Amino acid sequence: MAIKxxxxxxxxxxVHPSTHGVFRMxxxxxxxxxxxxxPVFGYLxxxxxxxxxxxxxxxxxxFTDRLDYLASMSNNLAYVMAVEKLAxxxxxxxxxxxxxxxxxxxxxxxxxxxxxxxxNDCGAFMTPFLYMFREREKILDLFEMVCGQRLxxxxxxxxxxxxxxxxxxxxxxxxxxxxxPSFIDEYDQLLAENEILLARAKGVGILPKELAISISASxxxxxxxxxxxxxxxxxPYSVYDRFQFDIPIGSTGDTYDRYWVRIQEMRQSxxxxxxxxxxxxxxxxxxxxxxxxxxxxxxxxxHIEAPRGELGFYLVSxxxxxxxxxxxxxxxxxxxxxxxxxxxxxxxxxxVIIFGSIDICLAEVDR
Amino acid sequence: xxxxxSGEDVAAKLEPQFPGSIIESRGNNLLxxxxxxxxxxxFLKTAPGLDFDYLTSITAVDYYxxxxxxxxxxxxxxxxxxxxxxRCYGRDNPTVPSVVSLWRGADFQEREIYDLMGISFDxxxxxxxxxxxxxxxxxxxxxxxx
Numbered sequence: 001m002a003i004k005x006x007x008x009x010x011x012x013x014x015v016h017p018s019t020h021g022v023f024r025m026x027x028x029x030x031x032x033x034x035x036x037x038x039p040v041f042g043y044l045x046x047x048x049x050x051x052x053x054x055x056x057x058x059x060x061x062x063f064t065d066r067l068d069y070l071a072s073m074s075n076n077l078a079y080v081m082a083v084e085k086l087a088x089x090x091x092x093x094x095x096x097x098x099x100x101x102x103x104x105x106x107x108x109x110x111x112x113x114x115x116x117x118x119x120n121d122c123g124a125f126m127t128p129f130l131y132m133f134r135e136r137e138k139i140l141d142l143f144e145m146v147c148g149q150r151l152x153x154x155x156x157x158x159x160x161x162x163x164x165x166x167x168x169x170x171x172x173x174x175x176x177x178x179x180x181p182s183f184i185d186e187y188d189q190l191l192a193e194n195e196i197l198l199a200r201a202k203g204v205g206i207l208p209k210e211l212a213i214s215i216s217a218s219x220x221x222x223x224x225x226x227x228x229x230x231x232x233x234x235x236p237y238s239v240y241d242r243f244q245f246d247i248p249i250g251s252t253g254d255t256y257d258r259y260w261v262r263i264q265e266m267r268q269s270x271x272x273x274x275x276x277x278x279x280x281x282x283x284x285x286x287x288x289x290x291x292x293x294x295x296x297x298x299x300x301x302x303h304i305e306a307p308r309g310e311l312g313f314y315l316v317s318x319x320x321x322x323x324x325x326x327x328x329x330x331x332x333x334x335x336x337x338x339x340x341x342x343x344x345x346x347x348x349x350x351x352v353i354i355f356g357s358i359d360i361c362l363a364e365v366d367r
Numbered sequence: 368x369x370x371x372x373s374g375e376d377v378a379a380k381l382e383p384q385f386p387g388s389i390i391e392s393r394g395n396n397l398l399x400x401x402x403x404x405x406x407x408x409x410f411l412k413t414a415p416g417l418d419f420d421y422l423t424s425i426t427a428v429d430y431y432x433x434x435x436x437x438x439x440x441x442x443x444x445x446x447x448x449x450x451x452x453x454r455c456y457g458r459d460n461p462t463v464p465s466v467v468s469l470w471r472g473a474d475f476q477e478r479e480i481y482d483l484m485g486i487s488f489d490x491x492x493x494x495x496x497x498x499x500x501x502x503x504x505x506x507x508x509x510x511x512x513x
Contacts (some may be wrong), residue, residue, distance in 0.1 A: 042498035049483070050507050199416025213443060216422050229443055235369035301424070301439055301450070314426050314437065329424040329439075337474050366498055 007035050014043050018121050018352040021362030025339075025351065037340050041333075044366040052326035057083050057293050058158060060326065065152035067328060068364035070113050073106035073143070074306040076156035081237060082302030082313035083158050092284040095160035096239045101173070101276050102146070102155065103304070104269040108180070109306035111140040111262040114220075114359035118259055119191070121356035128191065137181050138176050145169050158293060160286035170208035175278065180270050183275050187263060203258035205342040205354035208253055215337040219309025220261045221358055225253035231305035243275045255357035262359070269365045292321045301324075308332050308359060328367060332360040370447040371395040377417070377449060384410060401436075401453045405464040405490075408451070411440060412469050412495045418444045422470035425477060427484045432459050434486055451513060458509075465491040484510040 013024035022043035027038040048067065052060045064075040077099055084091065116132035140150045147155040147167050155162055191197055209215070212225035222229055230247045232240045248264035252255025295317040303312035309331025316325035335358050342354050374392030381389060388403035399407055411419045421439040428435045438451040455461035465488035467473045477488040478497040485506030488494055496503065505512050 042496075045498040047507060204493070211471070213420050214426075214471045215474075216470065227443065234446055303423070310423065312424055312439075314424065314439075316428055324427075325428045327424075327426040329426075333475055333479075334472055337472055 001346050002187065005030065012348075013238045014040075014353070015272050018356065020117060020360060023360070023362055024367070025355070027343075027348065027351065029348065032349075034343050034346055034348060034351055035344045037351070039336055039339055041336075041365050044076070044362050046367065048367045049150050049326050049328065053323060056321045057087075057323065058318070060323070061156065061158075062152065062154045065154055066363060067330070067367060068110075068306065068308060068311075068332070068361040069151060070155045070361050071106050071110040071307045072151065072248070073102045073155060074110075074304065074311060076153065077103050077238075078302060078304040078306065078311045079313050080156045080158050081304065082300055082315050083293075084294070085302050086298065086300040086315055086317055087158070087289075087293060089207065089287065089289060091157055091160045091287055093239075093281050094164075094326060096284045097276050097280045098161050098285060099156060100238055100240065100243075101156065101273055101280075102153075102161075104272045104276070105139050105142060105173075107269045108266050109136045111220075114307070115187075115259060115262050118255075118314070118353065118356040118359065119197070120196060121353045125196075128187070131187065131190075135180065138179075142169065142172055143176040145172065157286055157289075160255070164285045170277065170280075173273070176315045177185075177277070181267065184263065184266055184270075192260075192263075197259075198256065200350075200353060201254065201259060201357075203252070203254050203256075204346065204350050205255045205357060206253050207338050208340055211338065211341060212253065216334050217309070217338055218331050218335065219305070219307070220258050221246065221266065221309065221335045221338065224250035224258035224261045224357075226250055226257075231303055231310055235303070237302075237304055239276075240272075242279065243272045256351055258357045258359075269347050294319050294321050296339045303329065306331060308361065308364075310334060328364075330364045330367065332358070333365045336365065368446075369441065370445075372447050372449045374449070377411075380414070380417070381407060381410065396450045396452060398454070401455050401463045404451075404453045405466065405469075405480045408466050408491070409469055411449070411451070415442075416440045419449065420444060422466070422472050423448070425466075425473055425480065427480045427486055427508075429484065429508065432456075433508060434484065436463050436480070436486065438466070445468070458485075458511075460487060461485070461502045462487040463490050465494075467491055482506070485509060 007030050014022045021139040026038040064079040065072040067075050094308045112132040116129035119128040147153045207225045245268045261288040297319045299316040301314045312326040314331030315323045318324040369374045374397045378389045378392040388400050391398040419442050421441040422441040423441045433454045433456050482496040
């Protein structure tokens with residue numbers, strides 16, 4: 001006699017170690033196999049877009065720190081660049097270079113968390129995560145030197161950056177960029193050919209190239225699927241066109257490729273920082289911008305390649321001191337569109353690592 | 368550099384196919400009638416030379432008299448971009464056609480606009496609130512929501 005079975009629904013999250021914040025996956029299962037999955041979010045919705053419409057352009061910079069708090073520098077950069085485009089402000093060259101250095105350091109720090117948390121999800125509990133934290137700590141020390149903060153930096157300003165780097169910064173940065181490649185080699189030694197990681201991640205949660213484009217994926221999720229698309233190259237901003245670097249891409253679009261792309265991007269970021277240090281010009285770091293900035297009537301869409309994908313700010317100005325509309329294009333919310341497609345047919349243990357491979361930050365998803 | 372296509376050039380390509388559906392073209396913007404938005408969008412996505420395969424972002428702005436829905440389109444193939452806008456009127460049930468069947472990336476973004484701005488997307492497969500809970504009154508991003 002056949003056993004009668006029926007699918008059942010379980011909630012993974014909102015509070016669960018593998019959801020990286022408050023996120024819920026409402027999964028329909030047949031035994032261990034996922035038949036359907038609905039992501040549920042909004043637990044961290046703070047209404048930042050609405051709040052920003054009531055504050056001046058400068059007052060909104062700290063809000064951007066609190067979007068993707070693992071990549072605050074990148075958020076700062078995307079926002080101030082959008083405002084500068086809107087108001088037609090040009091900034092000193094030294095500030096451009098400092099911004100690039102900070103953004104690339106931030107990419108390394110963010111990928112370290114992304115990869116570390118992904119490996120946590122794979123079951124390598126805490127060991128690789130703490131290896132990665134060792135290096136991230138050094139980046140946070142560097143950030144602390146320049147702005148006194150270790151998480152929400154609020155370092156960039158409309159017109160440049162808040163202050164020049166202190167004397168001890170460049171020697172410390174130099175030491176870091178000389179050490180970092182050997183640390184990445186160490187990760188590769190431990191992980192790249194690790195049998196358990198390959199068995200868990202290779203071929204799992206495949207996101208085909210066409211689907212990745214259709215769902216508007218960006219960042220390592222898009223490039224893991226083999227699409228050579230990086231805003232730094234496709235639409236160069238700041239001074240990125242002066243540096244040489246490659247865009248690593250994956251071949252199959254599985255979870256391993258997304259992991260691999262992040263590791264390679266860290267190597268490229270180190271390359272960019274080295275070049276930026278060599279070219280760093282002397283001079284001012286902040287142009288004078290009126291205290292109550294009111295940009296001319298108009299609108300702007302500014303975007304950058306943040307660690308997690310294309311971060312865009314759509315601002316509408318009505319010539320007042322606050323933006324009329326402040327919209328964030330959140331890369332991780334849009335990357336999550338692919339989650340259901342990637343998960344269906346896989347087991348619940350794989351669901352955790354497929355989700356981890358997207359590397360989301362709920363504060364940005366929910367805003 | 369991503370080339371921002373001129374709205375006028377694109378309008379000239381669209382006009383013979385969709386007479387009267389383009390209201391205005393300025394800079395790299397194209398303002399179109401909401402009735403013809405879906406047909407125009409599918410043309411923009413597939414027409415050779417345009418190939419807007421990537422929907423970068425959708426958002427909406429409340430201008431009191433009307434809502435403007437803004438689509439940022441990009442072509443990864445040709446590395447160019449275009450901004451398409453459409454307007455919908457009335458505050459009770461403003462509606463525009465959904466583009467989820469063209470670009471799946473519109474799914475969560477249209478739900479977000481529905482949730483926070485209160486614009487319905489005709490043809491969306493799963494139009495419900497995304498951040499706020501079912502039963503929440505009002506749409507916070509509207510200008511008259513205080």
